[in-house]
Amino acid sequence: MTTFIDYLLGGFSSGAVIALFALALVLVWRSTRIVNFAQVGQAMFTTFIALIVQQATGSWFLALLAGLVAGAILGLIVYALVLRPVQRLDTSGSIIATFGVLISLQALAAMIWGGEPQSFPPPVANDGLEIGGRIWPISWYDVLVYVVTAVLVVALTLLFTRTSLGLSMRASAFNPEVAKLSGIRVNRMLAFGWALAGVVGAVAGVLIAPTASLSPNSFDILLIFAFTAAVVGGLDSLIGAVAFGVGTGLVLALVTGYGEAGDAPIVVLILLAITLVVRPGGAFGRGKSRAV
Amino acid sequence: MLEVKQLSVSFGAVRALDAVSLIVPRGEVTAVIGANGAGKSTLMRTLAGLVKPESGSAELDGAVVTGRSPEDIVRTGMALIPEGRSTIPELTVEENLHLGGLWRPSAERKATSAEIYDMFPVLAERRRMRSDTLSGGERQQLAIGRALMCDPTCLLLDEPSLGLAPLIVTQILQLVNQLAREKNLAVLLVEQNAVTALRVATTGIIMNLGTVVRVGTAEEIAADDELRDAYLGS
Numbered sequence: 012m013t014t015f016i017d018y019l020l021g022g023f024s025s026g027a028v029i030a031l032f033a034l035a036l037v038l039v040w041r042s043t044r045i046v047n048f049a050q051v052g053q054a055m056f057t058t059f060i061a062l063i064v065q066q067a068t069g070s071w072f073l074a075l076l077a078g079l080v081a082g083a084i085l086g087l088i089v090y091a092l093v094l095r096p097v098q099r100l101d102t103s104g105s106i107i108a109t110f111g112v113l114i115s116l117q118a119l120a121a122m123i124w125g126g127e128p129q130s131f132p133p134p135v136a137n138d139g140l141e142i143g144g145r146i147w148p149i150s151w152y153d154v155l156v157y158v159v160t161a162v163l164v165v166a167l168t169l170l171f172t173r174t175s176l177g178l179s180m181r182a183s184a185f186n187p188e189v190a191k192l193s194g195i196r197v198n199r200m201l202a203f204g205w206a207l208a209g210v211v212g213a214v215a216g217v218l219i220a221p222t223a224s225l226s227p228n229s230f231d232i233l234l235i236f237a238f239t240a241a242v243v244g245g246l247d248s249l250i251g252a253v254a255f256g257v258g259t260g261l262v263l264a265l266v267t268g269y270g271e272a273g274d275a276p277i278v279v280l281i282l283l284a285i286t287l288v289v290r291p292g293g294a295f296g297r298g299k300s301r302a303v
Numbered sequence: 304m305l306e307v308k309q310l311s312v313s314f315g316a317v318r319a320l321d322a323v324s325l326i327v328p329r330g331e332v333t334a335v336i337g338a339n340g341a342g343k344s345t346l347m348r349t350l351a352g353l354v355k356p357e358s359g360s361a362e363l364d365g366a367v368v369t370g371r372s373p374e375d376i377v378r379t380g381m382a383l384i385p386e387g388r389s390t391i392p393e394l395t396v397e398e399n400l401h402l403g404g405l406w407r408p409s410a411e412r413k414a415t416s417a418e419i420y421d422m423f424p425v426l427a428e429r430r431r432m433r434s435d436t437l438s439g440g441e442r443q444q445l446a447i448g449r450a451l452m453c454d455p456t457c458l459l460l461d462e463p464s465l466g467l468a469p470l471i472v473t474q475i476l477q478l479v480n481q482l483a484r485e486k487n488l489a490v491l492l493v494e495q496n497a498v499t500a501l502r503v504a505t506t507g508i509i510m511n512l513g514t515v516v517r518v519g520t521a522e523e524i525a526a527d528d529e530l531r532d533a534y535l536g537s
Contacts (some may be wrong), residue, residue: 175405178394182402185391192351192385193402194377194453 017148018268019261024153024222026260027160031215032230032237033244033252034163035208040246041171042184042204043098045105046238049089049112051230053209054216056116057081058225059124061217062131071134078213086209090202120227128229131220156218163211164253171249180204235276236263239283245293304328305350305381305457305489310359310369312342312349312513319345321513322359329456332483332490334504334521336497337534342513343493344386347461350491351383352376363457378406382450386461389446392435396426399434399445403452412452419448440471447478457489458482464496472496476503501525509534 032051039047061078065071089112097108137152171177182190183200190197216230223229240259244251259279266275286293305327312320320342327333335343348354350361352373360369368376373383382403390399400419404412420427423444429437434445443463450458460479464472476492480503483490494500501507507524509517511534517524524530 175401175409178398178401179405181394182391182398185393186389188353188385189389189391190402191353191373192377192383192389193449194374194404194406195402196374 013145014268018264020153021148021268022261022264023257024149024156024260025263026257027153027156028215028219028222029233029236029240029259030160030253030256031163031211031218032233033240033256034167034249035212035215036237036241037244037246037249037252038167038204038208038211040241042180042208043090043094043105043201044184045094045102045109046241046246047089047109047205047208048106048234048238049109049116050208050212051234051237052113052116053082053085053089054212055225055227055230056120057085057209057213058131058216058220059120061213062129062220062225065131071132075214075217078217079210082209082211082213082216083206084209086205086207086212087202089209090205094205095198117227124227126226126228128224128226131217131225133221137221152221159214159218160253163214164249167207167211168249176203232276236260236279239279242283243286243293248293251293305361305363305491307346307350307361308359310346310349310361311357312345312354313357319513320349320356323510323513323515324359325508325515325518327457327489327491328505329489330484330487331505332480332492332503333506333508334492334494334497334500335508335510336494336500336524337510339495340512341510341534343510344461345513346510347383347385347459347491347493350376350381350459351385353383374406377453380454380456381459382453382455382457383459384446384450384461384463386465388442390434390437390442390449392433394434395431396434396437396445397430400426400430400448400452403449404454407453411454415452415454419451423448439467440475443467443471443475444478447475447482451482451486455488457491460490460492462493462495464494464499469499472499476500479503497531498525 035050036046039045057078060081061074064077065074093108093112094105097104133152135151135155137150139146139148139150171181179195180200183195183197187197236259240256241252244255262278263275266278307323307325309322309324310320311322323346337343345354349356352371356369360367363379363381366379368379368381400416401412404415425441426445426448434442437445463475476499479490479492482488492500492504501521501524504521507519507521508515509524509530516534517530
């Protein structure tokens with residue numbers, strides 16, 4: 012029983028980071044109706060920038076800040092240089108373009124920083140906490156990750172549902188023409204959505220780097236998990252992305268714990284396939300099927 | 304007053320509007336009628352800034368609007384209610400309504416929305432519901448309400464009768480006529496449903512193949528059987 016609890020606690024930590032990546036995917040989907048496969052590449056790149064700042068200043072907080080700014084800027088650059096020009100084509104053109112961005116960013120990172128994994132020191136201890144004479148697989152660092160994830164979900168939900176900016180973003184995504192005719196600067200909203208997703212992706216990258224290592228391809232597998240969480244959660248739902256992000260983390264931990272670590276991605280992909288067949292709109296979606 | 308001068312639009316080799324000139328005075332409805340493909344919708348979309356004109360201009364109370372973006376044209380006081388379902392189903396009634404005035408200071412926006420809820424009580428009752436729970440006529444009220452949120456001096460209505468029952472069409476068009484008079488709006492109404500449109504309009508304009516072929520009082524045009532046979536196909 013205690014091993015089961017250990018697995019679950021471990022799963023929560025990786026799940027929280029998957030949830031953050033899934034959130035970033037949902038943000039881009041909400042603002043531009045495309046799935047941004049470059050998201051993990053952008054996060055990897057901005058995390059490298061954060062690492063440089065960390066090494067130069069020794070401050071984790073400054074590193075995070077640099078990561079956030081870099082994430083926003085990179086999001087804007089990808090949107091302006093790649094997505095806006097291809098947007099006139101169709102949705103699949105845009106999605107393929109995001110794959111191109113992913114591969115380019117990975118190649119660029121390998122050229123600048125090399126392919127060797129680098130370590131990113133955590134701001135607080137990442138050792139298991141000792142409670143009741145036993146060491147649990149949960150650290151102060153994990154607690155930090157949970158808190159940041161929770162705060163981001165609440166803040167983003169409030170932004171979308173309670174503010175004029177959020178309403179403008181949703182309207183621009185649902186019906187750009189009506190939004191324009193209502194006086195909303197649609198292109199600005201789309202750019203803002205990409206910048207915001209870049210920020211959330213950067214948070215995810217900076218948070219996961221200390222528990223794993225940082226290399227040009229180190230977040231690749233997370234893309235699959237985050238994509239699964241976002242799609243199962245309904246792509247439009249922030250809460251869905253987080254719930255299924257954490258859920259994916261739990262499934263991974265249990266499969267890895269009781270079976271083979273290599274089986275975990277396969278189990279997640281099977282869950283994705285089942286969801287797409289049974290509920291194409293996602294568990295939190297409105298049941299309407301869509302073309303992705 | 305909206306004044307359109309020699310407005311031309313081409314899509315590739317096809318000339319959709321050919322030197323269209325017309326005047327839409329404030330306080331009344333001006334109806335543009337004509338068969339499918341006459342260029343009515345292109346006229347509306349060009350005025351709203353969605354289509355770039357090749358030449359010519361449109362002036363709203365003396366200020367040139369052609370060549371500006373749709374977002375800027377709304378800010379000059381001209382709002383288009385596009386053809387078909389122009390409400391956003393995923394948003395609530397209130398969100399759809401407020402969309403039209405998000406760029407205005409929130410105090411002004413709230414004052415205008417209170418006015419619109421007074422005008423359309425059914426929207427006030429359903430404000431928290433998703434807009435796709437409304438009937439077709441209610442959705443058209445919502446679309447008109449959203450356009451009014453920018454405190455316009457000119458309203459462009461593209462086929463508001465599309466897909467509505469005849470009784471509802473009459474109600475909506477009477478409402479449009481009342482709005483024009485009470486709020487002193489310049490209303491340009493595009494309709495295929497000529498008989499009903501001319502009943503609420505002061506002036507009638509007939510378009511065919513991208514050009515204006517006839518301008519007259521609504522009564523004149525409604526009474527002219529030859530015109531009807533030639534251009535309206537009914």
